[in-house]
Amino acid sequence: MITVTSAAGGVGRLLVRQLAAQNAPVRAVVKNESQAATTRRDGATEVVVGDLRSTETLDTAMSGADVIYHAAPTQVIDERPIIEHLIASAPSKGLKHIVFHSVIHPNLHQLTHHHQKxxxxxxxxxxxxxxxxxxxxxxxxxxxxxxxxxxxxxxPYPVSPDSVMGVVDLADVAEAAAKVLIDPSPHTGKTYDLSTVELTRHQMAEIWARVLGHPVTAIRIPPSALTNSLDALPAIPAVIGHAVRSTKLNSLAHIVRGAQAASNPRDMKNWPDDARQAYRTMMTHYDGHGLPAGDLSVLPSLLGRTPTSYEDFARRSSAEFGYSNR
Structure with a gap:
């Protein structure tokens, strides 16, 4: 049995599907019944509904499992109690291996999320x-x-278009994780960077322009807008101006829907205050310094193939959204 925590998250859903496709029994840990229904559709064999900060939830998640993939939600700031309980209770629950979902460059201690990892x-x-x-x-x-x-x-994004960001496709992360989970022994004691390429958002916008068939302009939204939406107001004229020049009147409906989605990105309004502040601080750092990729040779070795390029990701995503380049 393989346990996957945060199984309704971005990596978690893809990972459950990857494992189910290989006929691996999966116990998915989610936070509510709606997510439970989703993860069952994704192929989970068993489902645990609960809070990862609860020792009872963790014990149920571990019991009888051979290996656990642990990924904490972004809004969970202090992971120490979770990790300490996993370590202390794993042997008695029969667990043999922990695969820990960390972050690139955890030594960036000025960033709470990285430091906690x-x-x-x-x-x-x-x-x-x-x-x-x-x-x-x-x-x-x-x-x-x-x-x-x-x-x-x-x-638009709360990071400078000039900042260099190392990026990776979630599907590649899930595929690499599945390989480790199905046969963990060769990976014991190993730490793997999962990075594909470094790009600025200007370069990403150029790729999206090729994929979508119209000009795309990268625009900086102040990171402070993540906790104070009024700080985004000065960027609105640039957003509207570039959109109208690019896609004319077709832009209006998209701008309205985009603004609605941007009013509460990632459901941040329901996060604890410390999590919102930590996320804002992280984006502020990326805004000024970017986030370099890790060792680019690792992911191809784990996958046994070339990782998904940003353009292939953009084309696949556009097709999944049903977008037609008219």
């Missing part, structure tokens, strides 16, 4: 428990949050 990695290494650590880069899918704007010809 570094603490968790240290606890796992010090425990001596069989562990594999995966460090994915910034997800290509993060930019699908502005899909409506992309169709209008603009790519």
């Amino acid at each position: 570094d603490i968790a990695e240290g606890l796992l290494r010090e425990s001596g428990f069989p562990t594999t650590i995966l460090r994915p880069s910034h997800y290509m899918q993060n930019y699908l949050e502005v899909w409506e704007f992309l169709q209008a010809g603009v790519m």
